[in-house]
Amino acid sequence: xxxxxxxxxxxxxxxxxxxxxxxxxxxxxxxxxxxxxxxxxxxxxxxxxxxxxxxxxxxxxxxxxxxxxxxxxxxxxxxxxxxxxxxxxxxxxxxxxxxxxxxxxxxxxxxxxxxxxxxxxxxxxx
Numbered sequence: 130x131x132x133x134x135x136x137x138x139x140x141x142x143x144x145x146x147x148x149x150x151x152x153x154x155x156x157x158x159x160x161x162x163x164x165x166x167x168x169x170x171x172x173x174x175x176x177x178x179x180x181x182x183x184x185x186x187x188x189x190x191x192x193x194x195x196x197x198x199x200x201x202x203x204x205x206x207x208x209x210x211x212x213x214x215x216x217x218x219x220x221x222x223x224x225x226x227x228x229x230x231x232x233x234x235x236x237x238x239x240x241x242x243x244x245x246x247x248x249x250x251x252x253x254x255x
Contacts, residue, residue, distance in 0.1 A: 142181035
């Protein structure tokens with residue numbers, strides 16, 4: 130069985146069936162969902178008044194927004210890293226190693242290539 134979030138349409142049907150006094154198991158049968166999903170949805174979103182589909186959808190959207198991780202790099206961090214790498218790493222070949230160090234603008238990764246195109250990970254600033 131695959132997992133899918135409840136849509137506003139399913140929540141609206143759930144609201145109507147719940148207002149008709151149907152049990153969570155009966156609602157689950159009608160909607161083709163597991164009874165635990167319906168019980169959890171009712172318990173999570175039912176307040177003093179009753180279950181409301183629109184309010185439940187808004188709560189769902191807010192919960193989804195809060196679980197999205199923040200970006201790893203801010204613009205300020207990216208700019209600082211780029212400046213430091215440009216100041217420290219030379220795009221010129223290193224006479225001692227014969228390697229070329231270059232900054233990839235896409236993801237601020239440091240790619241180091243030897244004279245035959247092989248990738249090095251031990252390139253140090255000279």
